[in-house]
Amino acid sequence: MIDDILKLGINEMANLNFDCYCGKTHKVHIENIIVNESALKDLERVLAGFKDKSIFLVADKNTYKVCGEKIEKELKKKRYNLKSYVFYTNSDLVPDEKSIGRLIIEVPKNTSLILAIGSGTINDICRFISYKLDIPYIIVATAPSMDGYASTVSPLIVEGFKMTYEAVYPKAIIADTNILKEAPLEMIHAGFGDILGKYTSLTDWKLSKIINNEYYCQTTVNLVEKAREKCVENAERIKNRDEKIIRQLTEALIVSGIAIGFIGYSRPASGAEHHLAHYWEIAALRNNQSHPLHGNSVGAATLVVSMIYQLMKDKIPNEIDLPDPEYIISIHEKVGSIYNPRDLGIPEEVFADSIIHAREIRNRYTILQLAYENNLLEKFSKILTEEFY
Template identity: 35%
Template sequence: MQITVDDIQKFGINDFLGKDFECKCGKIHSVKLDNLIIEEGAIEKLPMVLKNFGYKNVFLVADNNTYDAAGREVEKILISAGFFIEKLIYERAYELVPDEVAIGEFLVSYNKKMEVILTVGSGVLNDISKYMSFMLDIPSIVVATAPSMDGYASSISALMLKDTKISVQSTPPKAIIGDIDILRKAPMDMILAGFGDMLGKYSALRDWKLANIVIGEYYCDVVKNMIELSVNRCAAEVNLLAKRDGDAVGHLMEGLMIVGIAMSFVGNSRPASGAEHHMSHFWELSFLMEGRKAIPHGIKVGIATFIINNIANKFIEMDIDFENIGDDLKILDRDKWKNEINRVYKKAAPEILSLNDGNIDDMVEDRKSRQIVIRDNWEDIVHVIREFPDADKIQMLLKRAGIPIRPQDVGIDREMVQDAILYAKELRQKYTILQLLGDMGLLKYFAYMDGLY
């Protein structure tokens, strides 16, 4: 069936499931998710969901926190209903890291007689299970324990391999159970992380359109509207989240699910992740290398969204001399750049250098070509940046949610912010406003600007 922007206004979340949509963007949009239940008492329907799929032998995956939050109750319900359960409970004193150790622990614990992976958890657990679902060719189902991130329904997993955060192909779960009674009891910082992650979509969508303008990257208005409508609804209910209001928490969870569905429609994380996520990943990697406790992903995304939007707003107010821009960019000092990558990425530097390996002359010529495109499409670029909420609006929403606005409030110092603005873009081969500023020779100007955050 065909799908248009007008259809998005009328669809409920389950209208996106189980269909192939012909879109004017030229793609056939679909998602492998078959069942989505977001309601109070949803885990009571889990036995029915498993029976409908024909599963009897269940490999339950949780960590020590999510097992206490919901895993034990899920296990009790399933055993009472006659299911055979084997389980892996990750025991960690701090945050579970989706690295080679966690993957190895999964493989050692896994019994190939199991018919389905049942994940009880949120971000990291979901990423591990979706990846293992893909690698082992076994379906998965997830019981969400927090409305904390947008990756539940996506076909991408974020893993920490060779000390570098990378996105890898994975298999989305066949069903997602979001029990509002469980979700609303999640730690408040995880609820706020989900809201911060949603706010980041304003930045990500803007970057996607900028990439469409500057480098001709694929873009879809239907997917853009799916996400934007969800973010707007969550923003309108921000005051209710702090009260753990069931409807607001449910709508936040639905919004995060729609973002995941949108990523599946596109086949990658492009519409949901831009410069704000690159900065968040950079800080996460920095904390990990320093042995510091992680900050919830969405909290970092919210802070980065404010910084990036502030940069974007100031950028379009600049008086840019397109005729003379780029004189200092005609020669790239590759050795100096490598030294900086080694400084900021430390033991992860080899992977980053490999990811960004290229011919210097080609890089210079590509940059010159993009500068011309930016000049010729300047009015469209300004329009795109002004289309989305400005930094003041993001700041107001963060304050209402109770999310820190200043990076120093969560232990991110000025140098770490400066390095993120300058070098976080190297984490992904993805064109964002940071790459655009790099093309214009303005990254250092904004990295060292006073009063930016």
């Protein structure tokens, strides 16, 4: 039974419940996962139980144009009880106290369902509100840009720091690949960067298992690796917005979120590469500067972390397969994504400091912590800064 989990299609993972070799019972509390070329047509079926209840549609100015307005018109035409709120911001929407507070002000008191239209920020905000107010939410994906669609946590900016908060699964995920393939290429690259990050996040997890005897689930690892390799095998087709690879990318991103739900925290999907990306983002926010999309930072940071593994190869347990920087670069080049932090716009000083201090972002054992224990972070900071800058 457990081995069959790896053979399931993404739609079959909805409502999944099984006892794993790792000793845990893994559950997926998502009622519907729909990823195909006409997924939007299934929205009314998914909403059937809410026809006579109050639905609160949430979008930003971009996702409202992509499909939010169309969905709003169709549901109102069919007499759904629908209220909408669209974030019209001059700059990029940020998942912080201001946007969360604004949404709490706008949500009608009798709301039975939140209908989120968007990707990273909209999903994170609505997931957190869903959890706090105990109102189920459905996400209609507009870009294959991050792995949080099926996650149970929300990364939020609070008092200038990016922290991960407990949240809840969506009731349903609707991912129409005809919509997703038209997303800006930068966002598609961001999603691919998030998937590339699994090369180092899974290595970090195994490192901690060996050194600290941390809980480790091989079934979850196998699931994420399989989804990752499907994307990597067809990486060169991303730049052409090929529907099949966009679907595989979206499915891999959803699987990554499901893996987080299996474990109860983000270990299978997030390691040192995410710590570096978070550090760069926080530094930009503190200075009121723009920053790359999270997944684009993760993609570049994956190369950096793979280089740290190579620099420390004499101190890594033999059971661990080291991530290969040249291989990571070759995948980036196939996709056409940026892999040099300098080219991504990360300031030299911020980059140098991140190698030394990014491990402080979260209490999680990664290669950065091992380097710290061996008094190597300052040395690596100089080596890598010279390499990239």
